[in-house]
Amino acid sequence: MDLKGRDFLTLKDFTPEEIIYMIDLAELLKKKKKNHEPVDVYRGYNAALIFEKTSTRTRCSFEVAANDLGMGVTYLDPTSSQIGKKESIADTARVLSSMFDGIEYRGYGQVIVEELAKYSKVPVWNGLTDEYHPTQMLADMLTIREHFGKLKGLKLVYMGDARFNMGNSLMIACAKLGLSFTACTTKEYFPNAELVKECEEYAKASGGSISLEEDVMKGTKDADIIYTDVWVSMGEPTEVWKERIDSLMPYQVNKKVMDNASEGAVFMHCLPAYHDLNTGVGREVFEKFGLKEIEVTNEVFESDKSIVFEEAENRMHTIKAVMAATLGENFL
Numbered sequence: 001m002d003l004k005g006r007d008f009l010t011l012k013d014f015t016p017e018e019i020i021y022m023i024d025l026a027e028l029l030k031k032k033k034k035n036h037e038p039v040d041v042y043r044g045y046n047a048a049l050i051f052e053k054t055s056t057r058t059r060c061s062f063e064v065a066a067n068d069l070g071m072g073v074t075y076l077d078p079t080s081s082q083i084g085k086k087e088s089i090a091d092t093a094r095v096l097s098s099m100f101d102g103i104e105y106r107g108y109g110q111v112i113v114e115e116l117a118k119y120s121k122v123p124v125w126n127g128l129t130d131e132y133h134p135t136q137m138l139a140d141m142l143t144i145r146e147h148f149g150k151l152k153g154l155k156l157v158y159m160g161d162a163r164f165n166m167g168n169s170l171m172i173a174c175a176k177l178g179l180s181f182t183a184c185t186t187k188e189y190f191p192n193a194e195l196v197k198e199c200e201e202y203a204k205a206s207g208g209s210i211s212l213e214e215d216v217m218k219g220t221k222d223a224d225i226i227y228t229d230v231w232v233s234m235g236e237p238t239e240v241w242k243e244r245i246d247s248l249m250p251y252q253v254n255k256k257v258m259d260n261a262s263e264g265a266v267f268m269h270c271l272p273a274y275h276d277l278n279t280g281v282g283r284e285v286f287e288k289f290g291l292k293e294i295e296v297t298n299e300v301f302e303s304d305k306s307i308v309f310e311e312a313e314n315r316m317h318t319i320k321a322v323m324a325a326t327l328g329e330n331f332l
Contacts, residue, residue, distance in 0.1 A: 159257070
C-alpha cells in the first residue's frame, strides 16, 4: 500500500483498504513502542504543527509520534502564526512546505486545511476542523478492534450533537468499515442530510448501515459502542450553553443507557469529558445550571465499560502511522 505524498484531510478521501492499512500500521507501531524498538527512520525530517485551537491529546500525540520517528517539530500556537491574518493560507503553505516535510493543522473550517493542502508541496494532516476529525477516527477504530477483535457488524451509537466533526467523522468511518452507525439525538442535531446520503452509499458497499433516531431506548438497544462528546465549549455565551444542554440532556450517557446496550458494550469519548466538577467548564456549568455531570455521568466514565484512556493513547499510535505512511515508510 503506497500512501506516500498523500494528504490526510478526511476519511472520505481513502478507501476502506487504505484505512485498514493505517490501522494495521498503527497496531504494529504500537507493538514496537511497547517493546522499545526504535522506528526513527525519519531523522533529519521536520514537521510543522499549526494549532489555531489548542489541545492536550492532539499536540502530545503529534509531538511524541514525530519524535519517535526521528523528526523535529515546530509548534505554532494561535499567537505564533500569521496564517490568515498577515499572511494568506496559500502563502503560508508555500513557505512552510519549503522548510518542513509535513504540516499538521488543527483549527476551524475544513476549507483552511484543504487550501493548505492545495498549495503545499508536502503532506498536510488534519488534526481537527469544524467538519472532520480523521486522526481521532483511526484511534477509535483501532481501540474498537483491539477490544472486540473486529470492526464489521458492530453497532456504534453516537449521542449528542451529531452535526459537526465527531458525528460526521464517526458516521464516515463506520460506513466505510462496515459498522452500523446510529446518531441518537434530537432532530435538530442530526447530521447533514447530504453527508448522510453519501455515507449510506459507503455503507452499501461495506455492509454497514446508517440510522438516525430520536428515541434513546430504541437507538441504544443492543449497541456495542456508546460514544459521546462534549456539548459546551469555553467562551461560548451562556444562552448557547443553556439551549444545547436543555436539548441534549435526554441523551446523556448514564447507567440506564449502558444497561440498554449489549451486555459487552463499551463507552467511548474523545475527551476532554465533563463528568464531574474537576474542570473549569464543569464548575461553571454547575454554578449556572446546577448540573454536576453533563454529557456522561461519572458512574459510566469511571466504570469498567469505559475505554476512553486506551482510546486516548491510541491517538499517538495512529497519528504515527499516518505520518509514517504519508511520508513513504512501509513497516508492514
